[in-house]
Amino acid sequence: MRPFQYTRAQDVPTALKRREANPNAQFLAGGTNLLDLMKEDVERPDELIDISRLSLSQIKTIASGPNAGGVSIGGLGKNTDAANHPLVRQNYPLLSQAILAGASGQLRNMATNGGNLLQRTRCPYFYDVSMPCNKRAPGTGCGALEGINRMHAIFGWSEQCVAVYPSDMAVALAALDAVVKVQGAEGPERAIPFADFHRLPESTPEKDTNLNAGELITALELPKNQFAAHSYYLKVRDRASYAFALVSVAVGLELNKNRITRARIALGGVAHKPWRAYRAEELLVGKEATEVHFVAAAAAEMAEAKPLAHNGFKVELGRRSIVRALHMALNEGKS
Known part of the structure; x- marks a missing residue:
């Protein structure tokens, strides 16, 4: 692992300003994917901004706005807490099932809801820095395209990348028409429909999401629906x-x-x-x-x-x- 500076943010504005000041910094929450990538030399931030203690973990009924009556899930809440919260289990059991299908209990106890959405592909060509990978190093080629691609995409792939996205939680959120609330250093909080949050590879497979640089996921909103029984x-x-x-x-x-x-x-x-x-x-x-x-x-x-x-x-x-x-x-x- 390469050397890096560690900074602990005390509040959201401080975290966002620190990230804006250093484009090569990354936010650190649960770290269940980021630290693995750093150990494999795939990710190389020179600073980690610890946001794990920010107050963005509440799960509550949405009182007003377009998703009133639905549920808001804090971006820094743990996967375990989201899966087991009464509001989620009663009204969105699909999400509980998906979270519990992913990883181990220990990982769910550490992984955050926002971080879950940002985890990167488990394609072995992406993790192996000796292999070509346009997602890790744009312009080097896609090793999986003509390589061993049993685990790879059958929809939406391009000549640049055939990797698949790994999250279970996100698949349920897609079906539930979730909305991702994000905050940047400049401007008001914005809402991204879940269908528009992640990207297909096209010619820029290094871009997993439509987040702007330095934006932080603050919450996930689940619109009210009648799917719970079925x-x-x-x-x-x-x-x-x-x-x-x-x-x-x-x-x-x-x-x-x-x-x-x-x-x-x-x-x-x-x-x-x-x-x-x-x-x-x-x-x-x-x-x-x-x-x-x-x-x-x-x-x-x-x-x-x-x-x-x-x-x-x-x-x-x-x-x-x-x-x-x-x-x-x-x-x-x-x-």
Whole structure:
């Protein structure tokens, strides 16, 4: 690990000003991903600004504004606290399931909600500094494109990058139409719809999000919805625990008797960002919640997949996983 300066911020304005003064500094919260990247010489900040003690951890009902009646989750709250909070468990069980499907209890006790969204890909070519990687070193090429790409993208990839985004929590947030509140050193706090927060690689794979330089995630807002009774997070992986998803599916359904009035589906493990299954959602709305319609919606979504040399299995796996997750959501988590 390279030498760095350590600074502890006492409040949000101080943290933001310090980051503005040093473009090569990074915020340090839980550190569960950043410190690993520093040890591997992937990230090389010359200063860490410790924001872990800032008062941005509250979970509360939103009293006013466009998401009134929903829930606000502090950006510096721990994943464990978010997963187990009564407001989340009762109203957004999909989010609780997704958080608990990720990592170990020890990591969830350290990892922050904002930091979870900012974790970087686990692509082995990104972590290995001896290999070409446009995300780590723009212009060097993508080692995974013609290399071993079993774990990589089948949607939205470009010739510059085929890496996938690793967070489970973010897949649920995508399905829940979350909003990310961020604050920079200049200007008022702004709100980013979750669909616009992460980026596809295109020609700039080094840019994971649409955050401006030095902005800090202050909170996540969950709009009020009626998905609680019919939602499910399905994670398919190589082993039963502590593994990243081959494919994951977050589903939320609103029903009038057995007719689907609203559907939200997001996929993980298949793209550079949480992948919203808009085609499948559109086909399901107004339909009866039946096997036939589930299969048709899943097939329509996966028809646009573009697998690489070693991950063609993800297309069929994704199709089956969407159908399975829809059934689990319909049956309130029961097989």
